[in-house]
Amino acid sequence: MRFGWVCVFVFGLRAIGDFKYVGLFKRVKETRFATYDTFLFTPLCLWLGFTFYCTLIYSH
Template sequence: MIKILIGITSLIFIIIGMLHVFWAFGGSWRVNTALPTKDDSELPVLRPRMLGPLFIGLLCFFASVLLIVQLDLLAAIKSSPLSKWLCIAGGIVFLLRAIGEGIYVGFFKKIKHTRFAKQDTAFYSPLCVWISLIFFSSIIYMRFRQSTYG
């Protein structure tokens, strides 16, 4: 079951990565709900250029592969202490993202009435909790598997 959940999460990372690459090259679909705003004026708090979304997209692709590697589902690359520590780092990063920085993003944000804030509360932050749990679950699964099968 955990392999299926990790596979779904890996696919989610690929989709999110493709969306960020799309935005990096000028796409605008759903970008108005993906960036935090101070108020309903639709003026985003930050204005990412090409490299920001492209970098995030590449990190999403990397995270997708990392989860697959951690489960030893990729024959060319085996799980290692490095993949374990990267999964721990990923779990921490996404948990911190879900908690938020206190103003614009996360469950404990102060600005809660904008379009982004509503999407963040309903979708983005819970997804970050899910991803964090999947990263940590992949480590627990591999530890259990290694102790069971030697």
């Protein structure tokens, strides 16, 4: 159960990002990695965090 909340927290933080290179609020957007981050990694982290959250909430 605690592992699930850790996953929600970690994936949520990764989706928000560090405000410079990764995440929803990144400032550097012109690199190849930033493009992949925008269209692949950040949506994946949002989806995983949401999935873990829903699993924890509805597993009772």
